[in-house]
Amino acid sequence: MQQTETAQGYVKNIWDSVKTTLVGMKITWRYMLQKPITVQYPDERMPIPDRYRGIHYLEQEKCINCLACARACPIDCIEMEAVRHGKELEWISFTLDYQKCMFCELCVYPCPKDCIHMGTEYAFVTFDRSEFKHDLLSFKGMAREARIRMKEAEAKKAAKEAAKAAGVKVEDSKAEEGDGE
Amino acid sequence: MTPALALAQQSAAVEVGSGSNAFLEGLVAALGAYLPMWALWLGAAVTGVAIVMGLISLIAMFSVWLERKVAGHIQCRYGPMYVGWHGWLQSIADGVKLLLKEDMIPRDADRVLFMLAPALVLAAIVAAMAAYPLAPGVFFADIDLGVFFVIAMSSMTTIGVVMAGWASNSKWTVFGAMREAAQVVAYEIPLGVALLVPVMVAGTLNMREASEMQSGWYGMGWFMFKNPFMLPAFVLYFIAALAETKRAPFDLPEAESELVAGFMTEYSGIRWSFFFMEEYAAMFLMSALAAVFFLGGFESPLTWAAGEFFGRELFVKGASGATELNLQAIPYHAVAGLTLLVKSFAGIFLMMWLRWTLPRVRVDQVMTMGYKYLTPLALVCAIGAALWEAGKQALLG
Numbered sequence: 091m092q093q094t095e096t097a098q099g100y101v102k103n104i105w106d107s108v109k110t111t112l113v114g115m116k117i118t119w120r121y122m123l124q125k126p127i128t129v130q131y132p133d134e135r136m137p138i139p140d141r142y143r144g145i146h147y148l149e150q151e152k153c154i155n156c157l158a159c160a161r162a163c164p165i166d167c168i169e170m171e172a173v174r175h176g177k178e179l180e181w182i183s184f185t186l187d188y189q190k191c192m193f194c195e196l197c198v199y200p201c202p203k204d205c206i207h208m209g210t211e212y213a214f215v216t217f218d219r220s221e222f223k224h225d226l227l228s229f230k231g232m233a234r235e236a237r238i239r240m241k242e243a244e245a246k247k248a249a250k251e252a253a254k255a256a257g258v259k260v261e262d263s264k265a266e267e268g269d270g271e
Numbered sequence: 272m273t274p275a276l277a278l279a280q281q282s283a284a285v286e287v288g289s290g291s292n293a294f295l296e297g298l299v300a301a302l303g304a305y306l307p308m309w310a311l312w313l314g315a316a317v318t319g320v321a322i323v324m325g326l327i328s329l330i331a332m333f334s335v336w337l338e339r340k341v342a343g344h345i346q347c348r349y350g351p352m353y354v355g356w357h358g359w360l361q362s363i364a365d366g367v368k369l370l371l372k373e374d375m376i377p378r379d380a381d382r383v384l385f386m387l388a389p390a391l392v393l394a395a396i397v398a399a400m401a402a403y404p405l406a407p408g409v410f411f412a413d414i415d416l417g418v419f420f421v422i423a424m425s426s427m428t429t430i431g432v433v434m435a436g437w438a439s440n441s442k443w444t445v446f447g448a449m450r451e452a453a454q455v456v457a458y459e460i461p462l463g464v465a466l467l468v469p470v471m472v473a474g475t476l477n478m479r480e481a482s483e484m485q486s487g488w489y490g491m492g493w494f495m496f497k498n499p500f501m502l503p504a505f506v507l508y509f510i511a512a513l514a515e516t517k518r519a520p521f522d523l524p525e526a527e528s529e530l531v532a533g534f535m536t537e538y539s540g541i542r543w544s545f546f547f548m549e550e551y552a553a554m555f556l557m558s559a560l561a562a563v564f565f566l567g568g569f570e571s572p573l574t575w576a577a578g579e580f581f582g583r584e585l586f587v588k589g590a591s592g593a594t595e596l597n598l599q600a601i602p603y604h605a606v607a608g609l610t611l612l613v614k615s616f617a618g619i620f621l622m623m624w625l626r627w628t629l630p631r632v633r634v635d636q637v638m639t640m641g642y643k644y645l646t647p648l649a650l651v652c653a654i655g656a657a658l659w660e661a662g663k664q665a666l667l668g
């Protein structure tokens with residue numbers, strides 16, 4: 091609304107305000123009828139690119155506890171603990187501290203087994219800060235296959251030892267027999 | 272205006288049929304032998320107030336939901352979506368939340384005025400609401416000065432708002448209250464004068480009668496089409512009504528970007544919700560007035576057809592000579608009531624649409640618009656309409 095003293099200006103003000111209001115209403119009407127562009131977040135999500143760097147995931151069966159990823163991390167947020175049983179691993183923890191992590195992906199490249207990856211999940215909400223120390227393990231202790239492999243290996247070893255012991259025994263008995271003869 | 276006075280205004284309670292208070296009569300017939308007259312009268316009054324209050328809260332709840340949906344869709348979002356189908360129960364959830372909120376009064380506030388203000392605002396709007404006709408034969412109070420009464424009562428809320436602003440003892444609230452007072456004083460005039468145009472054509476201030484007068488032309492004999500000055504008068508009335516009900520672009524009393532929340536900055540919980548109920552009820556009433564005096568009230572082709580088909584009289588003289596309820600006319604009254612309701616909500620929708628279209632105007636612009644534009648234009652309309660009507664009578668006899 092301009093400050094106009096002339097009668098012409100007065101009429102023009104009225105005309106302008108009516109016209110601009112109608113134009114504005116036309117625009118908002120169009121917006122109102124259009125489909126909303128928002129995404130109902132927890133129910134629907136925007137598509138995420140495949141190479142998005144979100145929360146990590148670990149292929150635990152492949153991991154060999156070599157610590158290469160932990161060493162590569164510039165801010166030391168990966169910690170892991172596992173007990174070795176011969177070739178097999180008994181996992182205790184593999185934690186990633188998301189209070190520190192900056193999602194730089196540097197931990198992914200050095201992995202010799204290509205088993206740590208960055209996922210597409212980005213929403214990480216907790217009630218307590220301590221929960222940001224996130225455990226990537228999908229199971230604790232040993233994998234079933236690993237246990238079976240270990241049992242097999244143990245059985246084989248035992249069998250070998252038994253065979254060995256038996257062989258010695260045989261030899262012994264032979265020797266005894268021989269002795270006897 | 273205290274609730275007790277509002278009660279007195281409501282004494283008519285639910286009147287059914289012209290002139291008779293069917294509700295009170297029914298009560299007397301049923302309980303007159305056991306209870307004194309004043310108790311029955313009080314009972315009828317309390318029932319009336321309870322019904323009006325219920326109506327106001329229903330209207331407020333629905334309007335809040337509608338407002339949020341309209342706002343959302345205009346901004347290309349959805350608005351509430353989770354509580355019920357498209358969030359239609361959201362207002363109930365919000366109401367429960369408001370009821371459970373802590374009741375806070377600032378330490379330095381004037382306690383009595385602070386607590387009285389929302390009650391006064393609500394009482395005034397309850398009283399004004401009593402003039403709303405539910406259907407041609409069903410109303411709370413058939414007031415001959417209907418329009419006058421509604422406008423007087425709804426400007427009563429201004430006193431409550433100024434009271435709230437002053438009692439809160441905060442600069443934001445005082446600014447809000449001052450703006451409200453200035454704005455209402457400025458816009459009361461064009462509002463009244465613009466309403467004068469249809470009132471002049473109708474020759475009555477009674478809302479029910481004014482609506483009846485528009486039933487010609489198969490339900491399309493609206494005042495809107497009766498006089499060339501009607502359309503500008505309608506636009507002027509609508510603009511002034513926006514300012515009266517503190518709606519954007521005239522929401523200066525609660526301008527949230529300048530004054531936190533204006534006069535209700537210090538209010539919370541249920542007291543705050545009273546102000547909100549008042550705002551939506553006032554919007555509804557202003558739209559209802561516009562519907563009755565410009566847009567045909569109960570009348571539409573559908574109402575006309577229902578009236579022709581089912582008959583219009585809700586009360587007929589029975590065979591024995593006593594008045595009886597004519598059950599056949601109920602569909603007509605339902606259609607008529609719904610028509611007015613739909614028209615009123617169309618007005619509310621228009622107010623919302625404008626709110627989300629226009630930015631807030633400045634204080635000086637509000638004053639300029641009120642005094643320099645609306646008032647003279649409304650006067651021109653009124654005089655023009657009067658001359659037109661006089662000329663029509665002189666020419667056509």
Ligand code: SF4
Binds near residue numbers: 164167190193196197
């Ligand atoms: S993404 Fe970067 S900061 Fe995060 S754990 Fe891997 S190396 Fe460390």
Ligand code: SF4
Binds near residue numbers: 159201
């Ligand atoms: S670098 Fe790969 S294999 Fe080595 S500890 Fe990390 S995740 Fe496991």
